[in-house]
Amino acid sequence: xxxxxxxxxxxxxxxxxxxxxxxxxxxxxxxxxxxxxxxxxxxxxxxxxxxxxxxxxxxxxxxxxxxxxxxxxxxxxxxxxxxxxxxxxxxxxxxxxxxxxxxxxxxxxxxxxxxxxxxxxxxxxxxxxxxxxxxxxxxxxxxxxxxxxxxxxxxxxxxxxxxxxxxxxxxxxxxxxxxxxxxxxxxxxxxxxxxxxxxxxxxxxxxxxxxxxxxxxxxxxxxxxxxxxxxxxxxxxxxxxxxxxxxxxxxxxxxxxxxxxxxxxxxxxxxxxxxxxxxxxxxxxxxxxxxxxxxxxxxxxxxxxxxxxxxxxxxx
Numbered sequence: 001x002x003x004x005x006x007x008x009x010x011x012x013x014x015x016x017x018x019x020x021x022x023x024x025x026x027x028x029x030x031x032x033x034x035x036x037x038x039x040x041x042x043x044x045x046x047x048x049x050x051x052x053x054x055x056x057x058x059x060x061x062x063x064x065x066x067x068x069x070x071x072x073x074x075x076x077x078x079x080x081x082x083x084x085x086x087x088x089x090x091x092x093x094x095x096x097x098x099x100x101x102x103x104x105x106x107x108x109x110x111x112x113x114x115x116x117x118x119x120x121x122x123x124x125x126x127x128x129x130x131x132x133x134x135x136x137x138x139x140x141x142x143x144x145x146x147x148x149x150x151x152x153x154x155x156x157x158x159x160x161x162x163x164x165x166x167x168x169x170x171x172x173x174x175x176x177x178x179x180x181x182x183x184x185x186x187x188x189x190x191x192x193x194x195x196x197x198x199x200x201x202x203x204x205x206x207x208x209x210x211x212x213x214x215x216x217x218x219x220x221x222x223x224x225x226x227x228x229x230x231x232x233x234x235x236x237x238x239x240x241x242x243x244x245x246x247x248x249x250x251x252x253x254x255x256x257x258x259x260x261x262x263x264x265x266x267x268x269x270x271x272x273x274x275x276x277x278x279x280x281x282x283x284x285x286x287x288x289x290x291x292x293x294x295x296x297x298x299x300x301x302x303x304x305x306x307x308x309x310x311x312x313x314x315x316x
Contacts, residue, residue, distance in 0.1 A: 006311030117144020
C-alpha cells in the first residue's frame with residue numbers, strides 16, 4: 001500500500017492527514033497557524049506536523065510517496081511558489097522547495113479550494129463524474145474546477161476565483177474591492193448580513209426571536225424563522241436563492257460541467273436549499289429544460305475535503 005500526506009493550510013489552523021492511495025484517512029491532526037509568522041515559520045509548522053503524524057502512525061516516512069499542500073491563495077503549481085496569499089505572509093515564497101528539502105519527498109501545491117474540489121472529485125460527491133465544479137459557501141465564495149478529469153487552475157494558478165464573478169454591477173461591496181460579486185451575495189457572510197438588515201428593518205419579525213434564542217445571527221437564522229412561517233425570513237431566503245442560482249447558472253452556462261457540488265455550512269439546509277435552487281437554475285440556464293444540465297448536490301467530505309484533495313494532488 002502507498003501512502004500520501006495531505007496538508008490543508010488555513011489562516012487559523014493547519015490540518016494534515018495521512019491517506020492511502022484511495023484517499024482514506026489513516027490519521028489526522030491539526031495545529032494553530034502562526035499567522036504572525038513568515039513563510040519559513042509556516043513551512044516549518046507544516047513540516048513538523050507531517051513528521052509528527054508519521055511518527056504517531058504505523059508507517060515510516062519511507063512509505064510516504066508524496067506530500068500535497070492546499071494554500072489559501074494563488075500558487076504556481078509547477079514551481080511550488082506561492083504567488084499571492086491574502087491572509088498569511090507568504091507572497092513569493094518557495095514553499096514547495098522548502099518543504100521538499102525538509103521532508104525529502106515530492107511536494108505538490110495547489111489552491112485550497114482546488115484541493116477541496118479534488119477531494120470531492122476523487123473520494124466524495126463528485127467521484128462518479130468526469131467534470132465537476134465545487135462551490136464553497138463560507139466566509140466567502142470559493143471554488144475549484146475539474147474539467148475532463150483535470151484540475152483547471154488558469155494562468156499562473158490564478159483562475160477559478162468564482163466568488164469574484166460580478167452578478168450585480170455596482171452592487172454590494174466585496175472584500176476584493178469590486179462591487180456586486182457572487183461572494184457579496186451568496187456567501188454565508190452575505191446571508192448573515194442580509195438577515196441582520198431584515199431584522200433592523202422588521203424588528204417584530206421572528207428573525208429577532210430566533211436569533212435571540214440561539215444567541216447569534218447565523219446563516220441558519222433565516223431558514224429557521226422561515227420554517228416557523230415568518231414572511232420576512234422567507235423573503236431573505238428567496239433573495240439569497242435568487243443570487244445563488246444566478247451564480248450557479250453562470251458557471252453551468254460557461255463550463256457545462258456534469259455536476260455542481262455545493263459545500264459550506266449553508267448546505268446543511270439540504271432540500272430546503274437544493275429543491276428551489278435547482279428549479280431556479282434550470283430556468284436560468286441556456287436552453288432551459290430542453291437541455292440536460294449539471295446535477296447539483298451537496299459535498300460529502302466536510303472539513304476533510306481539503307486535506308484529502310491535497311494528498312491526491314499527485315493524481316491531478
